[in-house]
Every structure is written in C-alpha cells, then in structure tokens.
Amino acid sequence: MTSPERPNPAREHALHRGSCLCGTVRYEIRGELGPIVLCHCAQCRKAQGSAFAANAVVRAQDFSIVAGREALAAYESSPGKKRHFCARCGSPIISTRDSVPDVVRLRIGTLDSAVPNPPSAHIFTRSKAGWYEILDALPQHAELEPGRRDRIG
Amino acid sequence: LAIGGDPINLSEGGSPAAAVGDPKEVTMISGSCLCQAIRFEAKQVVFFGHCHCSMCRKAHGAAFATFAGVPAEDFRYLAGAELIQRYESSPGSHRAVCPVCGANAPVKSADNRMMYVPAGLFDSDPGVRPTLHMFVGSKAPWWEIDDKLLKYEEYPPQ
Numbered sequence: 001m002t003s004p005e006r007p008n009p010a011r012e013h014a015l016h017r018g019s020c021l022c023g024t025v026r027y028e029i030r031g032e033l034g035p036i037v038l039c040h041c042a043q044c045r046k047a048q049g050s051a052f053a054a055n056a057v058v059r060a061q062d063f064s065i066v067a068g069r070e071a072l073a074a075y076e077s078s079p080g081k082k083r084h085f086c087a088r089c090g091s092p093i094i095s096t097r098d099s100v101p102d103v104v105r106l107r108i109g110t111l112d113s114a115v116p117n118p119p120s121a122h123i124f125t126r127s128k129a130g131w132y133e134i135l136d137a138l139p140q141h142a143e144l145e146p147g148r149r150d151r152i153g
Numbered sequence: 154l155a156i157g158g159d160p161i162n163l164s165e166g167g168s169p170a171a172a173v174g175d176p177k178e179v180t181m182i183s184g185s186c187l188c189q190a191i192r193f194e195a196k197q198v199v200f201f202g203h204c205h206c207s208m209c210r211k212a213h214g215a216a217f218a219t220f221a222g223v224p225a226e227d228f229r230y231l232a233g234a235e236l237i238q239r240y241e242s243s244p245g246s247h248r249a250v251c252p253v254c255g256a257n258a259p260v261k262s263a264d265n266r267m268m269y270v271p272a273g274l275f276d277s278d279p280g281v282r283p284t285l286h287m288f289v290g291s292k293a294p295w296w297e298i299d300d301k302l303l304k305y306e307e308y309p310p311q
Contacts (some may be wrong), residue, residue, distance in 0.1 A: 001204060021211035021242060036295075038216070046187040049271025050215035051203075063228035075254040077187060089240045090250030090257060092214035107214030108295075115295040119216075130278045131201070132219070135299040 018111040020091035024068040027093065029106070031062030033116060036108055036139070037145055047075075048092055051132040054108040054119060055095070063094070063104050078113050120143050121138035154204040154220050154269065154287070184274040190252035191233035195223040195270065202309070203302075206244050206288035212257060216296040217286075219272040221279055225261065228268040264290045285309055 016029040034057030044053035065072065070074060073087040080098035094104040108115060122134055126142040134140060185192040200222030209218035238252045239260075249258035257271040272279070285303040286292075298304065 019211075021208060021248075022240060043187060045273035046185070046255055047254060048213045048215055049218065049273040050213040051217075051219050051273060053214065054216045063218075073252075073255065075188060077254070083187075085255030087252065087255075089212065089242070090248065090255050091211055092255055109210040109214040109216065109293070115293070118295050118297075128273070129273065131275070131282050133273065133282075133300065136297065 014116075016111060016113040018106070018113065019094075019109060020068070020071075020086035020089050020093060022086060022089035022091075024071045024088050025065065025086045025091070025093060026067040027063060027065050027110075029058050029062050030064075031059055031108065033058055033108075035120035036115070036117065038119050038122045039124055040122060040128040040132075042127050043077050044124075045127075045129060047077065048107070051129055052122070053092075055105045056108055057103050058094075058106050060096075060102050060104050063106070154202075154206065154209055154218060161277075164209055176179045180277075182279045183276045184270060185276055186233070186251040186254055186256035186258060186274060188256070189232075190236055191251050191256070191258055192231040193259060193270075193274075194229055194231060195221075196227035197221055198270075198281050200267070200269075201272070201279070201281050201283045202285040202287055203283055204287050205292040205296075207291050208210065208295055209288075212242070212248055212292075213271070218257075219283060221270045221272045221275070223259075223268045223270055225266055225268055228259070228270075242270070254308075 014032055019026045031070040036054055036056045039053040039055055071087050072084050072095050074084045076082050083095045084093050091110055092107045094106055120140040123141045123145050125140045162206045179279055181194045183194050198221040203219050205218045237249045237258050238245045239249050242248050247260055249260040251258050259268045259270045261268055287305045287309055289304045290306040
C-alpha cells in the first residue's frame with residue numbers, strides 16, 4: 001500500500017500536465033495522482049454540467065499553477081469548500097477544502113498528460129442522475145468511498 | 154459538442170430509444186447551475202447524447218459531456234440569462250458559463266433553433282435518456298464505453 005503521507009521513490013519522478021479549455025490556466029503535478037473516483041453528487045454534476053465528475057486527490061505541495069493564476073476564479077459551494085475554475089472558459093480545475101489544506105482534488109478531464117490508472121469507483125451514487133445508468137463493474141458507494149481522508153467531493 | 158453547426162434532432166427517424174413522448178404529456182423540465190443564479194425550464198428534450206470530444210472533456214473536466222437538445226421555443230430562462238458568459242471555443246462555436254459558479258450553461262445553436270443544455274444542470278428528470286455517443290474517435294483513453302448506445306466517430310448523421 002502506498003500512503004499519500006509517505007515518500008514513494010516513483011512519485012518523485014511523476015510529472016503530469018494539464019490545462020483548461022482555452023489554455024489560459026496551466027498546471028503541473030509533480031507526484032502521484034490518487035485513485036480516480038467518479039462522483040455523482042448533485043454539486044459535482046451541476047458544477048460541471050456532466051453526468052458525473054472524475055476527480056483524483058493530489059497532494060497540494062505537488063500541484064502548481066504554472067500559467068493563468070489570475071484567471072482562476074473560485075466558488076464556495078459549501079462552507080470552506082471551493083471549486084476553482086477558469087473564469088474565461090469555465091473549465092473546472094480543482095476543488096479545495098479549507099479543513100484539508102494538504103490536498104487538492106483534480107478534475108481529471110483537464111489533464112493533457114496520460115491518465116496513469118483507470119477510474120477506481122463510483123461515489124455518491126445515491127445522488128446519481130436518473131437519466132444516467134452505471135453499467136460498468138466498478139465498485140459503487142452510496143456516499144464517500146470507504147477510508148477517504150480528505151472528504152473533498 | 155461544438156455548438157454552432159446545424160441542429161441535430163434525433164426525434165425524427167432516430168432509433169426507438171430516441172423517441173420522445175407526446176409533448177402534451179411532458180411536464181416542464183427544470184434546471185439550474187450550481188449557484189442557482191441561472192435557472193431555466195424546458196418543455197421537451199429532442200436530442201440527448203454524450204460527447205467525448207476533447208473540448209467537451211476539457212470544458213467539463215469530465216470523462217465526457219452530456220447535452221440535451223431543446224427546441225428554442227420550448228426553452229425559457231427563469232433567471233440569470235443576462236449573466237451568462239460566452240466563450241468561443243472554435244470559430245463560430247460557443248460555450249456558455251455561469252461566471253459565478255463556473256457551471257457550463259445552456260448554449261444556443263448558431264441558427265437559434267435549439268438550446269443545448271448540459272444535462273448535469275437538470276433538477277427534474279427530463280423523461281428521456283441519452284441515445285448516443287458522439288466523437289468517440291476522441292474518447293478519453295482511460296474511459297470505456299460500456300453501454301449499447303449508438304456510437305459515432307464524430308457528429309451523428311442528420
């Protein structure tokens with residue numbers, strides 16, 4: 001098991017790059033991406049307009065905005081929780097939670113680099129859109145996945 | 154889905170799954186962005202499809218986008234229409250965003266005949282279900298399509 005708190009030799013070499021649709025906001029991740037979870041909560045669906053979000057935990061210290069920081073806007077969707085997006089094109093980039101400052105949750109669809117692992121689970125399936133049917137074999141959790149430490153949705 | 158081309162209406166001549174009920178039986182479908190600044194209602198959905206193009210994936214930050222097509226005369230804003238910010242993602246093609254919460258917002262086709270609603274905005278069940286995947290040629294390599302819906306490399310045929 002790889003703990004996000006412990007250094008892992010492999011993660012020191014990982015470099016992921018991503019950007020918003022208009023290319024104004026660019027970011028780099030020097031480290032591992034956590035498991036991709038597909039979040040069906042109503043907030044994620046509304047924030048993006050999609051059937052579900054595809055998010056992965058990234059250590060905040062590994063994540064850096066390399067261009068367009070001034071274009072990043074944030075919406076506080078619940079107390080202490082902010083969803084950060086490009087104010088020009090609207091691409092959602094990350095969410096953060098004040099109570100868990102050491103991680104950000106990346107919106108995987110904005111990655112330009114290859115995604116290293118397939119999605120791991122569906123979460124908040126109790127809030128799933130009625131018009132979307134889950135047909136894959138991934139684990140489904142009614143709310144958060146078990147063992148989640150950051151509680152950022 | 155790059156909005157700006159001809160409207161795509163699968164309610165005519167599409168598969169049985171694309172059929173939409175008698176409009177008289179359809180109650181109004183409501184929708185809103187995350188912050189509720191933009192609210193709308195729609196009478197019927199005549200197109201419902203998943204788009205896997207790279208621009209939709211970027212704009213939504215997601216595995217794919219899902220758009221519901223509503224004839225313009227069957228769509229009405231209840232709030233926030235004046236707030237909507239438009240971004241020209243390719244020449245003549247626009248995307249719409251709520252500047253407050255960043256949600257993708259409904260966008261009108263270039264010929265003004267259709268409103269394309271990001272389906273995640275629906276508050277009530279639109280009553281119909283997605284019928285197709287488009288731009289599967291640009292699909293995210295990490296996403297597998299597991300359903301049996303129609304698949305098109307790019308836009309579905311008219």
